Amino acid sequence: MATKKITVTIPEELLEEIRDAATERGISAYVTEAVRQKRDRDLLIELSDWLEEEYGPVTDEELAAAYAELEEVDAEHERRRARRSGEAA
Known part of the structure; x- marks a missing residue:
């Protein structure tokens, strides 16, 4: 570049x-x-x-749904990290 x-x-x-x-x-x-x-x-x-x-504007309901979905994604990432850590041990 x-x-x-x-x-x-x-x-x-x-x-x-x-x-x-x-x-x-x-x-x-x-x-x-x-x-x-x-x-x-x-x-x-x-x-x-x-x-x-x-x-x-984004409604309170839409915002709450988005936060809930983010929490699900974060939880899934945590599960995957935990599995990888268990496999590496």
Whole structure:
């Protein structure tokens, strides 16, 4: 992938925290990942806003159903992890 060098100004304290966290990956990789995640969140917010305009807000019932489904998925993942841990032992 092609890259381009830019100049970015950030507070010194934040730079020190980034240096500590970036270690082996390097600051450029750390910042690239952070910017990519921010861009992805912005796109999801844009999609969410569009869906709400198009179909209306999510109801409490729909939200409860979604959370219940997520709990089922999490429980299934836990069962699979437990089985794998048992097989590895």
